Amino acid sequence: KHYFSPDLKGLLLEFMTSPDNEVAEAAADACLKFYPEHLRSDDFIKSGNGYIKKIAVEATGLLPSLESIETLIDAMHDSDIYNESVSALSHIIIKNTELFNETIRRFTAEKDPITKFGLAEVLSYRIEYLLVKLRYDNSPELRKLIIDILARGNITNTITFLNENSDQKLEEMVCGILMEFIAHRVDITREFSLYLNERILAKLNLTKLEPQKGEPRQEVVRIGLLWLFLAIALLFFPAAYAIKYYDTFTHAGITGAIKNFFYLFNYFFAFYGISLNSIYLLLLLFSFIGSRRQLKNWTIKNIKFLFKPGILPSISIIAPAYGEEATIIQSVNSLLNLNYPDYEVIVVNDGSTDSTLRTLIDYFNLERADIHVINKLRTGAIRGLYTNKYLPNLLVVDKVNGGKADSLNAGINMAAKDYFCGIDADSLLERDSLLKMTSPFLDTDTDIIATGGNIVPVNGCTVDKGHLTDIKIPSGFLPRLQTMEYIRSFISGRVGWATIRCLLIISGAFGLFKKSSVIAGGGYLTGKEKFQKDTVGEDMELVVRLIRHSRDRGEKGIVNYVFNANCWTEVPEDYSILRKQRDRWQRGLLDIMTFHIRMLFNPRYREVGLIAFPYFIIFEVIGPWIEAQGLIVFLIALALGLLNADIVLLLFIGTIFMGLAVSIISLYIMERGNNYFPKKDISILILYAFCENFGIRQFFSIQRLIGYINALRNKQGWGRMVRKGFQSKT
Incomplete structure (x- = not known):
């Protein structure tokens, strides 16, 4: 050297x-x-x-x-x-x-x-x-x-x-x-x-035992908290109304009291919508500040300097794959051609029942390898390791089926680099995505324990040998709605939360984590590891646990988010698959909020405990029930003629106008410095941002309620998403 x-x-x-x-x-x-x-x-x-x-x-x-x-x-x-x-x-x-x-x-x-x-x-x-x-x-x-x-x-x-x-x-x-x-x-x-x-x-004359899925007391606490949150959501306003307007029952009678209840609840619902969108707009301000700083710091960096040894951390990219034969070759080709100085690609085949493994072996000329691995995290059994001496930075791991979190833990055991990047096997990274994701490490002295990037729907784009050659918005109705939703969620939400050091979610499709911190914290949550608990929200749970572990040890590790580091992934085009996805997301959120409930209002966890956790409990856990009640009460009031111009105006401002403003500003921040979509596509996305207020958002709220009910029923599992594959260049 x-x-x-x-x-x-x-x-x-x-x-x-x-x-x-x-x-x-x-x-x-x-x-x-x-x-x-x-x-x-x-x-x-x-x-x-x-x-x-x-x-x-x-x-x-x-x-x-x-x-x-x-x-x-x-x-x-x-x-x-x-x-x-x-x-x-x-x-x-x-x-x-x-x-x-x-x-x-x-x-x-x-x-x-x-x-x-x-x-x-x-x-x-x-x-x-x-x-x-x-x-x-x-x-x-x-x-x-x-x-x-x-x-x-x-x-x-x-x-x-x-x-x-x-x-x-x-x-x-x-x-x-x-x-x-x-x-x-x-x-x-x-x-x-x-x-x-x-x-x-x-x-050995022994009998097979099944792993215990979580402590019984822990499960009782989870269910108890869910019922408590549900009771708060359903009874808070009726109880407050009954206490404050008790005399109304005497003077106006039951009918008058009920009409007054509907009248005031619509004001309450409008106030809820205005509060929620005001938070989004405030987050957008933080997002604008954070993205502007990131863009400025990125443009002044010299790429040759970033490629000098030791400047940026080494990365192991871990891609769990189950039933991904339609997209796996394009995805791995994309990963093998990234613009980054020191990285490896680890594909973990999680017991796929299709030809995922055979497709990889045939295309990349892989051979079974004898590699010694120190298992720092307990996982399902490894059936084989496959390499190609001419592709030294590619390793394919074949293991028994154990779920995504178990596959990620297996990949961590194989990883030889400082950080690991967990991505979905059906996703594509832009060539500079890892550079953009890690370059902010040079802009702070604080230890970054995790960082995330944007997720953008790839539906409608053209892919050639793992690279995007033509970027367009999807042609289907559902993918277009999700494109606008993803832009709003990632830009207004996660960049803003990261700027004030309150970020709790990094998408499992594209997240970077410090390997030593993850191993010290026990890896991804699975029934095989020390917590003996499975979850369908493994990405968010890991982020929350890393923050908790860092604060418990008196450390100052932070979670970052990079607005221009993009990962393109396939989103559902079928209502049935979309419903399963949203059900899983909500169950994962509820599981994590209840599992880490001690962080709520706990000053030890600083901004996360005092700001982020209360927000998620109020607006993401309890919020869907308030929105459902608001919709029902609005329709009843409309039918009974109990709406006046003031209520309608407040509801319009709180739900449609402010929501549309959040969407448009989010789209502007994403396009600034990137220019992904032509003006025609941007106009279409804005139109969809307006139309989604009439039925679509209500549909998503209903799916969140179903997810909540399924969490109370202790429903397990992911629900499989069928991949169509990338649209290739012809």
Whole structure:
């Protein structure tokens, strides 16, 4: 490597001793990239700064030697860096047989219980090497070594090995060892019963158990909160009216009181609409400020500078795929041709029942590969890894079906980069999308733990070999409505929320996350991980949990949003599929709001707890019920002639006029500096923004109510979206 000055090393090492933690930690990050050999020192591994200790351990793991092994073994006695020490030592022994054997010798001779336990965990990550060795060395010494490692280490890799192994003779040998192991460790049988396949369990005389989906108490709390929110939504105004206008029942009678109720409820509904759209307009102001700053910072950056080593973080793009044979080749071609200095593409085939995997293997000439992986997150069994030596930045993972969140966790286990970008396999990124998404990292000293980008419907656009060649709005009615909805939602909502550091949602179709923060937080929420809970809103849940985890540890990590980093994705063109999508979105939102309810009005979580959470509870959780009541009361009042000009004017301003203004301004902000759509298409989108107020928004509100009811019924699952595929150039 070549550096700007030989004095840089000394300067960075000096800065690492700075009393200013931010300066010291930034210097440690730079040393890790450029001078890791100078971090293998007690001065840093025993530093008073926890972050620097972890960086020093990580650097030691990049230096395979006996000295590094000794250093990391000593570091295991520090509980603050125990996990990092185990991970670093595991990294050293993965590809170095000599150091692996030395670690075995140390483990066998070790008397100290902490060191013994740590070395067992390290060796458990390569347990498959020892299990395979049984084929030609079934000695008592090797069997005892395996049992000792299992007794003190992680058994996940043993379970994965057995589920994937096809050698019957080896299977019998391993099962024999496990029978000895289980005889002395009955407490571990539950984990085997949960995750081993039934054939292996029969040989071990164990019964298959199903993972528990969440704690019973947690489920009771979720349902209880949903009923509470529903009661507030339905009873708040009637109760307030009954208390304030109790005398009306006496003087005007029941009929007069009901008419007065309808009359006042329409004012209440108009006030609700004006309040909601006023918030949107305020967010648009923040969005305009934030997007203007982003655009200015982007235009002054030199692309050549961004491509210098170490300037931007490395990225692993993870694309879960289930039933994506229609679009998968175009999507992967798009991902392999992005304009970014250091990235890899990981496609995770989640047990597709169509030809998704075969399509990938045939098109990219993939071959099955033997790659060792340290599973930091528990996932469904991996059936195979596929690579092509001429495409070194492409990895295809084939696993049993476990859902999108489980696939993303599997991709994280495979990821070798600093950040990972989760996208949908039916989506296309613009060539500069990742550059635009990460370049704001250079504009702030605050740690960015996650960032999102725009999602734009690709329906109607022409795609050639994974690249957009002609951008047009969709021709269908539903996709056009969704195009305007997406523009309004992403521009007015998420850019604005991010500007005031209150963003809770990053779309699962295009989100960038700091890998170390996600692993520390437990990965995506699944029934297999530590929270033992599945959710259909895995993207929003992860963002909320990252914020919560960061604040709980006293850190200042932020969630960012980039208005001109675009991902183009296929949106539903069928009412049935659209209904399933909106049902899933609402169930996911409710699940997350109730799961993290302790953040509501909690000052520990600052803007998120005091601003964002109350907004989502009032307008996104309770709001659909208020809107439904408002529509019913409006229609009854209209039929009974109880509407006057003032009410109609307020309702028009609060629902149609202000909503149209939000849509038009959002479209302007998106087009500024991009110019995607011709003027004719923009005019059509504005027309749809006006027309959607008459029936369409009400349709979406009804779907949200259905989602709420399904959440109360504890409905699970996604509902499959059928892909038509991209419109190709002819």
